[in-house]
Amino acid sequence: MRKLRFHPCGNFNERYEQELTIFETDFGRAFLAVGLIILFAVVPYASGPYLLYVINMVAITAIAAIGLNILTGFTGQLSLGHGAFIGVGAYAAAILSTKVGIPFILAVPFAGLITAMVGVLFGLPSGRLKGLYLTIATLAGQFIIEYLLVHWEGLTEGTMGIVLPGISIFGVALDSDRSFFYIAYTCLIVMILFAVNLMRTSYGRAFIAIRDNDRAAEGMGIPIFPYKLLSFGISSFYAGIAGALWAYYMISITTEPFNLGLSVEYIAMIIIGGLGSISGAIYGALFITGLNEGLRWLTDILMGVDMFSKAGFSMAPLRELAFGSAIVLFILLEPRGLAEVWRIIRSNFRLWPFSY
Template identity: 45%
Template structure:
């Protein structure tokens, strides 16, 4: 640590922005994000919405896996609970979408608490398998409980509405998704300034020592599962509002792997890493589609060859980052910042 990095008070050490420069760049980023939909075409606006939804869900999984050390492969199932809650509430009630989103998050959190019960006894691979089993079970419910979920045909419903306004277009949904994503990130950032967030980190670093110090493992593990699932439920609800149709195939197992990959690639235990990982992993499939389109005129069999590449690339990214950069994209960004902070006086 450099002398200039030392903080004189606890408040200064816990400040979200530690300098006017950081405040300026954050304000500039927010201005860019607000102007973006006015300049972007429909395709870029679509991608922006997908990235925002991915950021919310990845942040939730990062709370559980990155900060609490509990591996989960059930994120897709929790998102499905939130999405179907939105679909059912939108079909049978006239509640405004903010309240419906909160109910979707609470429904997913309740399921997350049930799924998290085995976390006191098992951890690591065994916990991952338990959450995977829960995701499969939830997928079975989505497909077979036809009277509520519509079965394999799914459910379609009206767009989000509030105070007489209806949000039909991607343009309108972008601002909703952006607002929820920013609020979710601020809530997560402040969470780790509290006793609860520090208890999560203590459990991740050494759970036995944390219990000796008086931290209830069951209480805080279930709380972490609930918070993570709440984020997933809200993300699933926004996913449902964005597409206005929900089917069991909207939330496959590969989606859970996608979000776990986003946490690993971005950097576990780092909120910025979750944002970078979500954006990176969302844009990788789109980049592959563009590459396939560019190669097709020269290689007609390019779509057949490239179709299975997405799973291979996801696996390669996870293994590659675990081996060569375990701290993920967040660490790469930190190095870039450090380089320019010292430039041109760098040796």
């Protein structure tokens, strides 16, 4: 049996492989295993239906947020069209399962692939544009996709929406919240594994090189345009999977949720969680979903108070205010997000009593 690895008191790495390890110590591995066991064995049984719904939404949101972080955090291409891509995924899954009659287990990856293709299509402007201009192009993409979803009625039923069949895998009906929990979290873990490992390959390093300095990257022999398209494709694939899961979970979908507000929400997630960090995307998804539910709860309480309900109080202004403040405060005070906060807390413990 090999020796357990602990944190060394300095950086003694001699080879690149050591830098690239996912788990620095065996404790990390053990904690992850324990965490996974708790997640899969305890959480779905210990939480009530509402809490389970929120937990499921966190998984879906986290998948899409990881996708956006690959594009924005790692490749440096700010996209304002992620919400629309999620919509494309949701509609692709809905159309595949109702009109084509493809089973759930195939519809979700196919929806991801279709969204990836749409993402590559809308990533094409990145061949000529960068920075601000690309952001504006993705903004236009958001509006165009939104328009197509509403008005291409032959395919999407327009504002009527589509009702999906329940989830069943190989004839076994799995339409309770608890079974969806297992599906969603299995997807999430597969997607996390893929993303973490992608960033350790030459592709991931090429993305980071493009983000840090595109001219230098080109000089080092990275063909920028294909890599940007690849990044758009992967990011949209994540969005598509998340959208497909969402569609199956919500059962009936309309075009309404997939607006610019959703895109902004996802950018807020990766900024609050931490740009260029896979775990950051998950923290961000947790934070924003939590914030949404917290605000709903707060509004319900305030609506009960006579003074507020008479004044025509509604959730919209409160939500806008809370969202805006969260984004602004994180950018001003901790631009590297919750992932950095967590890292500081951890290193404080590790370096105690000599932390600073």
